[in-house]
Amino acid sequence: MALPKRIIKETERLVAEPVPGIQAIPHDDNLRYFDVSIHGPAQSPYEGGVFKLELFLPEDYPMTPPKIRFLTKIYHPNIDRLGRICLDVLKANWSPALQIRTILLSIQALLGAPNPDDPLANDVAQRWKEDEPGAIATAREWTQTHATP
């Protein structure tokens, strides 16, 4: 099936005017599959890290959200050990007016503002609530170990 015009336009814009700290490059052989990297936001435990993600646009995109997963290990209450992300706009709150770039910005914002009250990684969230400094220290260590190029 031909690639919808919207995907072509989104891709062109992602390449021509990239979002600062975010890179999304489509595969040559599958233009619905993107290699994504997100820089950890400043002032967050992920600062200095570069996190790799994979992004796939399903057949019925933009009626359904893109499928996104962290490939780089990350210590975050809303990201589980398989890299799956707990983010409302990726599920129930998806809207076809959202785009790859807005979703990636939301994920970058999630790194800057972890939300342990809506956890996906339960153990991490619990630690975040009980011992926030310790959890942040672990997140920083993991960033050093796994996300530093």
Place this chain on the structure above:
Amino acid sequence: MATYEDDHNLPASSTSLKPVPHRPRPDLSNFFSSLSITPSTPSTQSTDPTSSASSAFTSLARAWQQSIEGNDVLESLIEQLIEEAQGGTKVKGVDQQFLDGLERIPKKELVEADICPICNTSFLLDQYPLVVRLPCHKSHVFDLECISPWLKLHTTCPLDRIDLTKKKTPPPPPVDEEEEDWDDNYG
């Protein structure tokens, strides 16, 4: 560690799946014994081989049946899945009448810079644009072709998530006469 249930946002009740120490399994020994006995019986030649095989499978089925009976966990899981499957069909968008009743924007009111938020393309790139306005806000304007598949599955505006079915009903569908006028302009 996050459990499977946590990851999948399942209710805690299904956690009881794991602690069950001895889950009854079908006893395969009956099945295999009935298979191995068959060839050695003196009446082998006279017996229809398919009947012995089928009886072996019947005993296997019976064993499965026994293992399922009394297994509340499995039963409740099945019930839960059925419930979810049925619940899924309740998710519905608006009907065709709603789509037909949406306010249409005439081409002369559109400018080059107006783009559809779904396809991100200027309405005017289409020689005969079919553009509709949602009742939630004056500026929430879409290609009918883009908004229809969304509204058939959801009742919310893509831009502000307002439930369109809860607001006051959209303007009534245009009367036939108007519809024909409209067709003259754009058809």
